[in-house]
Amino acid sequence: xxxxxxxTDEEKTAIKNAVMEAEKKTSGEIVPFFVxxxxxxxxxxxxxxxxxxxxxxxxxxxxxxxxxxxxxxTPWEVALFAIVLGVxxxxxxxxxxPVRRLFTSREVMQMKVEERAMREFLSDEIFVTENRxxxxxxxxxxxxxxxxxxxxxxxxxVKKEDWxxxxxxxxxxxxxxxxxxxIIDGIQRCGELLVAAGVDKPAGNPxxxxxDIRLG
Numbered sequence: 001x002x003x004x005x006x007x008t009d010e011e012k013t014a015i016k017n018a019v020m021e022a023e024k025k026t027s028g029e030i031v032p033f034f035v036x037x038x039x040x041x042x043x044x045x046x047x048x049x050x051x052x053x054x055x056x057x058x059x060x061x062x063x064x065x066x067x068x069x070x071x072x073x074t075p076w077e078v079a080l081f082a083i084v085l086g087v088x089x090x091x092x093x094x095x096x097x098p099v100r101r102l103f104t105s106r107e108v109m110q111m112k113v114e115e116r117a118m119r120e121f122l123s124d125e126i127f128v129t130e131n132r133x134x135x136x137x138x139x140x141x142x143x144x145x146x147x148x149x150x151x152x153x154x155x156x157x158v159k160k161e162d163w164x165x166x167x168x169x170x171x172x173x174x175x176x177x178x179x180x181x182x183i184i185d186g187i188q189r190c191g192e193l194l195v196a197a198g199v200d201k202p203a204g205n206p207x208x209x210x211x212d213i214r215l216g
Contacts, residue, residue: 011180022191037142038116052089
């Protein structure tokens with residue numbers, strides 16, 4: 001889960017109840033999946049190293065050129081300064097999410113979230129339902145992004161762009177510091193969209209996938 005964040009037992013139960021309620025009128029099998037991050041973004045950490053190292057060299061060069069250095073430094077000391085700032089940049093990016101986001105483009109984060117969602121859809125066998133009605137709501141906390149993947153039985157009736165409202169509700173909860181509420185709101189809207197799209201619940205339709213939130 002996200003650093004410094006945990007779902008309480010009450011929140012887990014509330015999310016499970018939201019799934020159960022949403023599935024009462026539809027054969028859709030909704031699976032909420034929460035991960036702290038969709039990737040380790042080591043490339044972003046390396047960008048931080050390069051940026052901070054270049055900043056160190058720029059500071060040293062500027063002070064030297066303007067004769068503002070309080071003492072004479074050797075090239076080795078300049079290199080050491082660059083290395084130290086590079087290490088600081090790496091640690092800041094590695095441990096502080098907002099810093100790492102500064103060195104990660106939105107396009108890259110979107111790609112990583114979509115890739116992680118596809119992996120989870122397959123590895124958790126969300127496609128293993130009789131009528132292919134599994135739906136993954138993939139929540140990635142670091143990126144503040146959500147991806148909704150429906151199986152073939154869902155995609156015949158609900159298009160990807162129809163999930164925008166679900167995504168917006170979950171993201172709003174994350175940004176407000178209350179991911180659980182955002183997830184519950186998104187699940188409720190997901191159920192409404194399925195009913196509106198005619199993904200009906202036939203008599204005797206079993207609950208094929210767990211209603212619990214999955215944590216990665």
